[in-house]
Amino acid sequence: MSSVFDVIKLIFWNSEKVTVDRDTYDVLAYHMIDALAASALSRIEMPDDLRMEWKTSIMRQVVYNAQVNYVQNHLPITVPYVVLKGSSAAQYYPYPEYRIIGDIDIITRREDFDQAYQELLQGGFVISKELDREVGFLKNDVLAELHRFFASLNDPKQAKYMDDLIIENIGSSHMLPDDINGLVLLEHINQHLERGLGLRQIIDWMMFVDKCLPDEKWLSFQNYAKAIGLDSLAIVATRMCELYLGLPHREWCSRADEKLCKQLMDYILACGNFGNVRSENIGTGENVFYFGSTPKSMLGLLTDRGMANWKAAQKHAILRPFAWIYQTVRYIKRGLSRADATAEIKKEHKAAKQRIKMFKALGVRQSTKGLAVYKNGKYIKE
Structure with missing residues (x-):
């Protein structure tokens, strides 16, 4: 993976020219960070056909970003709100237009939620999903x-x-203050780490740290991070960015366990962007052992993976309640096809235990312990 790291260092820190092959490009694209290289392509050596493909991919992603930004800039919401992640993360990048935006995450004051809901419907939006956490x-x-x-x-x-903290800082700019915005980016890593995230989310954090967290500002930010139990994650993730991605050194993360940094980076590279389809093939048994400790967390895993893999359920809402069954069958088929199932099961059981140990060291959430949700005006654990 050193060539992937070399490209990232070239993009953000103007390191020396690098040579890229198909495998390196595929990893960058897989983590949805290939467009970040737009301003540095002339300093990357590669075959002509790959260069053309890369340029085409960048143009396609930039066009989509423009489409998302247009919709975001014309939201019909009249109550105060802020945008989380997305463009709020992109502001810290040297070229924000090349940071790919997946969707638009919005939060209002609690008393304004219903009005924003109705205004989106009146503005021509249609509901695609309705969950406890978001619509x-x-x-x-x-x-x-x-x-x-x-x-x-x-x-x-x-x-x-x-x-x-988020709601108290909603103002007229649709963007949170830097400290609170950084806390959102850190919590975003926490939210997706369990089921898989990629280098894109790590780079979001790295860019925030580069712009907003010099040594003299760490203590004030640490108070926020410690209040939600994520100060250890902040320290390890930042030191990891220094070790592998070229982030300039900061004294406040110098005592991070470098073995833990390596373990976290290896895990991120294996998962890919939000733990998508390819990551399923890396740790099927590991995921089952990890999430299988409670029926609810196991059902959540099967449903998420089923929705990612079952194209019919993505198109037809009536099939979505059965996504967990579809995924169960996939796992059974994969298990039966293994040449040495016993050895693989032992290996994956060990990997699941190591993942639990890593998460404990990082202080991140574990859904097997139950998660806090906001219902009927209060926060409860489910």
């Missing part, structure tokens, strides 16, 4: 998620603290 609205193939709450932590008190 998804579609328009022009762009997804906007209106959040009832954002934090996804084990402790209800910490979740309330995080969401209250």
Whole structure:
């Protein structure tokens, strides 16, 4: 993976020219960070056909970004709100237009949620999903998620603290202050780490740290991070970015366990962007052992993976309640096809135990312990 790291260093820190092959490009694209190289392509050596493909991919992603930004800039919401992640993360990049935006995450003050909901419908958006945490609205193939709450932590008190902090800082600019915005990016890593995230989310954090967290500002930010139990994650993730991605050194993360940094980077590279389809083939048994400790977390895994893999359920809502069955069959087939199932099971059981140990060291959430949700005006653990 050193060539992938070399490309990232070239993009952000103007390191020396690098040579890229197909495998390196595939990893960058798989993690949805290939467009970040747009301004540095002339300093990357590669075959002509790959260069043309790369340029085409960048143009396609930039066009989609423009479409998302247009929808975001014309949201019909008249109550105060802020945009989480997405463009709020892109502001820290040297070229924000090349940071790919997946969807538009919005949160309002609690008393304004219903009005924002109705205004989106009146503005031509259609509901694509309705969950306890957020409602998804579609328009022009762009997804906007209106959040009832954002934090996804084990402790209800910490979740309330995080969401209250966001809501208290909603102003007229649709963007949070830097410290709170950085806390959102850190919590975003926490939310997706369990089932898989990629280098894109790590780079979001790295860019925030580069612009907003020099040594003299760490203590004030640490107070926020510690209040939601994520100060260890902040320290390890930052030191990991220094070791592998070229982030300039900061004294405040110098005592991070470098073995833990390596373990975290290896895990991120194996998972890919949000733990998508390819990651399923890396740790099927590991995921089953990890999430299988409670029926609810196991059902969540099967449903998520089933929705990612079953194209028919993605198109037809009536099939979605059965996604977990589809995924169960996939896992059974994969298990039966193994040449040495016993050895693989032992290996994956060990990997699951190592993952649990890593998460404990990082202080991140574990859904097997129950997650805090906001219901009927209060935070409870489910």
